[in-house]
Amino acid sequence: MALQFYNTATRSKEPFTLPEGVPAVRIYCCGPTVYHFAHIGNLRTYIFEDFLRRTLEYYGFAVNHVVNITDVGHLTSDGDDGDDKMEKGALRTGKTVWEVADYYTQTFMKDWKALNIIEPSIWCKATDHIQQQIQLVKTLEEKGYTYRTSDGIYFDSAKFPRYPDFAHLDVENLQQGSRIEMGEKRSATDFALWKFSPKDQKRAMEWDSPWGIGFPGWHIECSAMAMHHLGETLDIHCGGSDHIRVHHTNEIAQSECATGKPFARFWMHGEFLRMGSDKMSKSAGEFLTVSLLQEKGFNPLDYRLFALTSHYRNYLNFTWEALENARESLKSLHKKTDVLIGKADLIQSELALRFKNEFQEAIGDDLNMPKALGILNSMLKENLEESEKAALVLDFDRVLGLNLGSIREEYAPKQENVDVFKIDALISLRNEARKNKNWAESDRIRDELKSMNITIKDGPNGTEWSL
């Protein structure tokens, strides 16, 4: 029952343990840049990190989980010609950059809640840690890892020979095919630690520093905040797979040069959600958000279950059909578990303990959630005492986070102009016809309701309708 995770640093699965004397797992997860809504692809990564956290807790570890909110507008390129994402967001919405950051931070946290992602121990904002970032750059400068150009202070990657190792970079060929603008950089892999504000204009966000007025570079915030809140070495550092080559490589370089210690023991990366050929993903402003799914009648947890059906290191293809699958799947899961609510008791039979054990092994094997789901389903089919089933459902749901311990919340598609009065009238007309065995009339009324998108079902307690 050894807990093991795939470590990007070694490209292999390794047993996870905590070093002597460390009371809680120190996890840092790269969070969002709050200049726009998070789309469900972004959210997939946070769901993966949530499984990770819950799995660690299931295994009895205390967890110190830090997630950053990037509210500094970094430029979109290394030169001076890129746009600032935050300022772009401000322009788009007609708000100040601070309002933009605040607004999208709030909606982001709402999404977390809707997806039943456990809040991190600490949310940290980049703008609240400018001094720590400046301090880190100063340390790097003192140790001789930096150089100055006309537009900023840069990290000299040539001084860190291990630079290419983490991402298996082929630095020679990187330059050949890159689209990186060199500017005054000495090497394509050098990166800005501190950027100067343009002399002729005032930026919406800028700070004083030993090098003049400006703003922090792209990567420094994560190193500064992670070390500020968790210490110089982390146990696990997570992010999306796109971070491996640039962001995390640079974080390692600057952090390890500053401290002389390993920055993180484990690196874990979530793979992307794909949108297939669906156009809506790419076209600006049309990407899929949690609230859009809700408008279409999905419970956010339907999406959580969808994310649960594939392994975090594999691509997941998003299609509406697949989401509907997940919704049906969650519904039928609830059918089986809702009747168990309140019946939980001890897990003690040999069979029940075996299920618990299998479940624990699945999640502990690099978060094999699809397998864990399969175990839940098999368990529900098995001939077990209801009290044990109920207990196992609650136990598993500590990790799955599907709220199987409470009744499912339905999300009806948004539909204006539903005339409840008329529907009720039609239904009683139909029931009158049925009483008289006038089947033709009752079927006609049902068709009429159907044309209004109303589905009815005749149950023992009368007729129910739904959209």
Place this chain on the structure above:
RNA sequence: GGCGACGUACCCAAGUUGGUAAGGGACGGCUCUGCAAAAGCCUUAUUCCUCGGUUCGAGUCCGAGCGUUGCCUCCA
């Protein structure tokens, strides 16, 4: 150009050190119902992109090919 990932039934997807294809959804069938819907039950791949090789035995290892796709620029 460099570095990767993936290709398992209609759809999503698991498959640990090679041993004879989890699970979910849809479909279909049955039960129930005036008929539907709902509910319950059952069923669904001699086969894992192709071709070779290793092996008593390969989805699982090796080689080649085909296809899809990501990163290398802010990006989860």
